[in-house]
Amino acid sequence: MVNNTARNIDEYLIDFPEATQEILQKIRALVHELAPEAKEAIKYAIPTFVLNGNLVHFAGYKNHIGFYPAPTGTEAFKEDLAPYKTGKGSVQFQLNEPIPYDLIKKIVQFRIGENLKKTTSK
Numbered sequence: 001m002v003n004n005t006a007r008n009i010d011e012y013l014i015d016f017p018e019a020t021q022e023i024l025q026k027i028r029a030l031v032h033e034l035a036p037e038a039k040e041a042i043k044y045a046i047p048t049f050v051l052n053g054n055l056v057h058f059a060g061y062k063n064h065i066g067f068y069p070a071p072t073g074t075e076a077f078k079e080d081l082a083p084y085k086t087g088k089g090s091v092q093f094q095l096n097e098p099i100p101y102d103l104i105k106k107i108v109q110f111r112i113g114e115n116l117k118k119t120t121s122k
Contacts, residue, residue, distance in 0.1 A: 009028060011023065019095070020065075020095065021063055026067065026101065027065070027067070027101075032113060034108050034109060035049065037111050039051070043057065046059035046068075052115040053118060055115055056107070063096070064092040065095065067090070067107075069089070069111050070088040070089050072110075073089070074086050074087075076110055080103055
């Protein structure tokens with residue numbers, strides 16, 4: 001279901017069912033709230049937030065939302081993410097289950113801290 005021609009997040013979202021769009025928009029708003037200075041982009045054909053490097057990516061699929069907080073984000077929250085299907089740097093939140101927005105918030109805050117450390121360590 002990934003829109004490989006999307007030039008921005010709004011174009012990416014348009015082809016999804018309304019319920020999926022709402023979830024993706026909520027994740028988008030959450031990241032904006034936590035990192036207002038982060039820039040939106042499309043990288044790897046999916047929505048991405050950039051803040052001193054890639055912050056997080058997210059994507060919609062037929063049965064799940066993909067959330068990509070880099071390998072460090074999934075590793076740091078391994079126990080919290082145990083109920084979900086994970087891979088190296090990726091998490092799947094099933095659409096037929098509640099989306100753990102509080103957990104997403106914690107992971108985004110962790111990634112913000114990591115990316116901002118890059119600035120201070122240079």
